[in-house]
Amino acid sequence: MLKKILLSICIILTSIFCNAQKKLDKSFLKCVYDFVYLKDTLTSKKADDIIHLQIGHKYTKCYSYYSQQVDSLMSTPDYEKKAWAMIKNAVDKQGKGTSNYPHKRMRTYVYKNHLEGKIKVTDGFSLQDYVYEDELNAQNWEVLDSTKVILGNSCQLAKCTFRGRQWMTWFAPEIPISDGPWKFGGLPGLILEVHDLGKQYHFVITGIEKKEEPIYFSKTNLGSKRFEKAKRREFLKAKKSYLMNKGGYIEMETGIDLGSKSSQKMMRYDLIERDY
Template structure:
């Protein structure tokens, strides 16, 4: 865990130099995120999410995606990545790669949420609503990382969520877009276990800026959209990936491909 904290601080420092500062982080949380990438086969993938919480703004993103951003900032990034690809061909160890592409900024702008996300060769930006989750808090409790946590449930964006929050950590925040409880969300999962977030580390920090991360793909500019339009494009991509590749690049990887049954349940289905 110590190595992860140290590496993360170096990565944040490397990508923050030329980016817009929004706030200073007071608290840093790390979540282990497991999701079913194929609901028919029951196979899963994982990610490590970082939640930086400042006095006014918070930012949640994938640690692995930040690694790729740090390579893009590095003048020798392409050389380093090519070396990792060579190692992959030799050893089978997969090179660094992006996982969750979404960066979520709560209370930015004030009272709302800004989200950046990507599909293929384009990154998008949109504004989302905040303080819009109707939680039902119960008396059930358990312990996570030596904190007594309390259970709450809600219906949010197409899933029924169970969350466990810590009243002793008085920040109304959590992984991804989850928020709105009287304490930090330390664990959250949907009824069908498509998505599961578990807090694995928490610490107070200083001199750690919260910045608006840039995009490094396509035109290096975010395309403005809205949440529903992005979700529609995302679903089209998941159902017809080769078709989307042809649309963006002109390359037809599989002329015989057709729309497939969606076996991955996104975090938002409505």
């Protein structure tokens, strides 16, 4: 029920949100992936997300469906009032303790520029978003003999070691698009499934649709309302530091002394990239 409410609101907000963004390209294909990842290595707690991949002739854009909803909401007047109303509705319908309310999940937006061979990534933590450049098709894949069928497409197995993790992926040579979710790409076919060996991070496709729609560069509505430029490894170090000491950051940014009353839960974070 909540998904239907959020979807209706997003449709209403689309025209407002799109006018505030820079158009990069127009898509001809849209892919949807389920994304499951390990949120806490101490308790083995997992979280889930829905990832959209817009594929155009010049650019592709990969982002969280849920984070895009929140960003759309934040770009409108009185968004705080609207957000609290949606949260109250979710709690009333599903009870206290539910996490099924409008909140960001994967904050990373990945823009692949296939003409220039570059990736631009926006990401953030706490009250600030950042932007950095990365290398396109940075994985060195080894194609293996194993095959399987995903969504009716015959797929082939490939593996690589990428930034501290070993990855296994299934790509579809019958779909000659050298792309995939997140930063993955560079294979002779669309990536339909990819995970690390321990399956701490696991993307699997659930839908492919021929769809023409604008590919926009999404703006930020947090902090200074502009992206701070960063280097990839410096950003990852800062993000890990924040995740391991959220209470300290909250005190620093808000001036609120949590003191001994803070019951912050200890969690162990293992970022998708480990080479920082």
